[in-house]
Amino acid sequence: MAVHAFTSFSYAYLNRARVLAESLRRHHPDWILWAVITDKEPDGFVLDLNREKFDRVLTAEDLLGEATDSWLFGMDVVEACTAVKGHALQHIMEEPNAEKVLYFDPDTAVFASMEPMLRILNSASIALTPHQIDPDTELMAILDNEISSLHYGSYNLGFLAVRNDVEARRFVAWWATRLYKFCHNQLDIGVFVDQKWCNLVPCFFDNVKVVRDPGYNVASWNLSQRKLWITSDGEILVNGVPLRFYHFTKLGPIGDTMTRRYAGNNLVVYEIWWWYRQRVVALTEPNIPDNWWYYSTYSTGEPIPKFVRERYRSESALRDAFPSPFTDGLRNWAANEFASAV
């Protein structure tokens, strides 16, 4: 029996996914690593698995077949790369030897063995990591962290672990179905991509473990309650327990600001971020343009407005009329339909 781990990304995030794979491989050389890629390679770049730390690749077409284009057209890049997670997890769980499967966001990196998580899965079917595991006390932190969790979901779906048992398969079937239709950033109706759905997981399923170990999924949204330091043995500790993985959410000014706000003078946090930036730069593929996503434009290269995507996904008649939405047909229709708006 084997442990499988996967991440989901577009090629613009290949550098981050490589850092994750490198860190996973360091601690778990025997795991089977999957890259779920909802994208197509830009000119001048070919993904060569022999040069990657990943063992296998899955694409949206592998998972959804002919319906891929019309399904993907209704989503932006974040929605698309999260929507495929359910189907990808189902696919991997069908592998004959898959005993346990873990999902990591591409912008995470592992710093210590994940063996304790596998032990959790000896008794639990599903393991979720909350954004916060300790209440905040300062008003700003409550607004930034707890209110955000109420808004976007209690559990961070940058990580998910399942044991390949009946209950987990029941969960995955439900989750994949919901994501197929409702993996959107639609906060006004209470939906936030794949994440908010998982608020319901402890309600619907048994054997769910809410992991309250501060060593998992450390990120700016929980730094206010987590203190990191490094021992003379070189172990990175979070509130006294080993740092398992860090979630480098929002690499850039916003991430910096939030990290500074809640890391304060906790120097180790800045050292970890320094290391991450260095690795991301080192593993960046020069032939992939910044913000590349194959599905961001029509086949003509013209960007697809968000409102056209939303209209397309909400009207079955439109989907029936334009089963290949990336081509000229839908673009011409949209140009005419939204002429007054644009």
Add this chain to the structure above:
Amino acid sequence: MLTRFGRGVVRTRSDCSVFSYSEDTLRILDLEYLLSPNHDPVFWTPELLDRPSFWWGHVPFAFWLVAKSEPLLLVELGTEYGVSYAAFCEAVARSRLATRCYAIDTWKGDLHVGAYGEDVYSGLKDFHDKQYASFSQLLRRSFDEARSDFADGSIDLLHIDGVHTYEAVRHDFDAWRSKLSDRAVALLHDTNERQRDFGVWRLFAELKREMPTFEFLHSHGLGIVAVGTHVPEPIKKLCRLTDGVEIAKIRDRFSYFGARWSAEHRAREEAAQTRALERKLAAAGVENSAVERRLAEAGVEKSTVERKLAEVSVEKSSAKHRLESLTGRLGVLQSELDRQRSEVDRLNSLFFMAQRLARRAGKFPFSIYFRGKKKYRAILKSLRTETVLAVALPTLSDKPTASAAVAEAAPQEPHPGGFKAESLAHLHSMIPPEIVKAQDLRYGDEPLVSAAAIHEALAEKTKDTNRRGLILSFSHDDYATIRGGTQLCVGIEEREARAEGFDYLHVHPLANLQFLAPANVADLPFLRLTLNGSVLGICSYLTLRDAAKQFRENGVAQFVVIHHLLNHAIEPVSEIIQATGRRRCWFWLHDFFTICTNPHLLRNGMSFCGAPRSDSAGCGICAFGVARKAHQKRISTFFEETEIYLIAPSEFVADLWRDRAGLRYASLTIKPHLELEWTTVQSNAKTANRPVRVAFIGAPSLHKGWPYFRKLAEEYRQDENYDFLYFGVHSVDLSVPRFYVNVTNDNQGGMIDALREAGVDIVLHVSPTPETFSFTTSEALASGAFVVTNAGSGNTARTVAQTGRGLVLDHEMDVDAAFARGDVLRLGKKARELRVAERSKVTYSKMTIPFLVAESM
């Protein structure tokens, strides 16, 4: 003739012009010459640093000129912002001259500078009246109107900097000439400016034919005209210089000194621009709130639209036209959002650039560097011209982030993680060179030597049967010219070796790699040899190996001492040791280079790591982590191949090394570099009642804790309980008294004497670096000062704890609280009292020599 403004009375001062030295003295350039107070005027700091002027480059010359010419009456025609005038006045004040000074200007502007506002005059007057009112006046009138206020033959120094056309400046010079004394010197600014209708150059060319002159070419040119027949000697000599080399040298030097103030002013200007930009950003933040409110309203509107869309989906056919309209509006909103978001990105990016530049701009001489770079000039230009309007947007579609304030905020100063976190911005992964080429090496004029030549050089000495043998000593650089603890040790060892009848062949690499050198250098001329302190020449490792083999065959006893392997290729060093036939060496643990490429065991160059395993998470995020693995492997091989007799200068390093190095060795001996003893003395002397003197010794670097000292010195600058002092050879970015002390083998007690003479009470040694010995700590204690340090400072903390002479803080950051609580003040007073009652005795180690004497018996 009755005049309103008369001459003052001169206080006699000896004329100590730099130009009165003989040429020979000038050439010697010895320490005394460098430290001569004669040069002080050139290094004075102007007070009026925040005003614009084309005159900044001449400020050091103004200081020098006034100090050397000692004018009794100084007049400036055309003052504007007052940069030149303030420099003259500052020199008068600092030289304590009896000079009367007058600045004449309408302060309304002129043909060349254009009209300007009243604030120019009022700003100068405020400053002037506070600083120089006792001997100076600002006369607000035209030059011609003011002329009658001065007696003929009264003005000793006249600076003309009014309208710059030939006619105007000719008129000014002619009109005021009769007012000049027989000692008078006239200055003309803009002699090297020929654009538009500038004509000062023409007047100066004419005057050159009539009287002695000297001209600086920088900062638009400054002409010095020796008008009087008895101008002061230094100025007379300057204006009579004919040697082109000397003229160029003086021009270059004052141009260089002047550039410092031009750069300083520009840096301040840029910092002010950055502050203005920050204020704009803050204002834009207010505007952003309005944008946020509008967007929040838009968000509400969006929800409304979407609710309506849901209704429309039920009544689709009847409401189709309404749906289209609302959907279209959503699109417009989204486009606006996207546009705003991209604007935010652009502004944030600008803001980061501004912050980076502001930091750099404040650090002379780096400011010169970044202004010299085209790239940075372009950025500065863009900063000046960009208008910042908006900052950030609330996130409507991102994953969990934070309150709306998050997006607007770029990282703020100062960094909450302190100077260590800030330094990460400049940190890069440390990767050793894979190959070194001969052309990368810097050779002097030393000869290449063969094995035979090395052998021959020693042959004369080895004839003496009383010689004990040859010491082959390896270290990382030239101990004779480079300062540092290890270098001092090698120097002591060389002296003691010769005294005991050894010959001392010192070997150091020519490259400064900061790593072990790659093995490919073995046959390159990579090593510099000195024999008994005299340079022998350059050779390769293979040559030295052959020489060692030859010595062995000739029966010369050879002893290998390794002080440092940094910059060395470790494999050929091992071969040389084998070639001596002894397979053994004495190996000093001056630092932890045998454990990590960072010899101080500072993770990311900033925090003591404790030397964990190289596959640990800590090493994984360290800039030195990747290099360390290969480094350890090579060191381990070396220790396996050789019989290593370790010498540690302290118990601290011995303990840590035994615990963490994991290397095979024959023995480990502890031998401190110097030892201290105190004896009580009878004294009736009373302790002085003065501020506690707190000093920093040595290299002002991050890893030695300089930022802590700098912060405290700035914080307590106005506190009359403390004086802060610097001792060492480095320039420091802090305005504190600096005591130049260069400890050499000829001057081992130099630092102790200097600290004692200056009455230093406390030496601050708060640093992340675990010291393996620390000469400075011992020197501080020997001088009678107490040491304030932190538990992580290695042997420094141990020594302070063992002697009880100082304070060991738990953490580096605790030093602020120790000052705030008055602990340091009390400690300083205690040190002062103890100093009266005790005397210290210092005994320096003879390094490896006693071990080698025993071995050679």
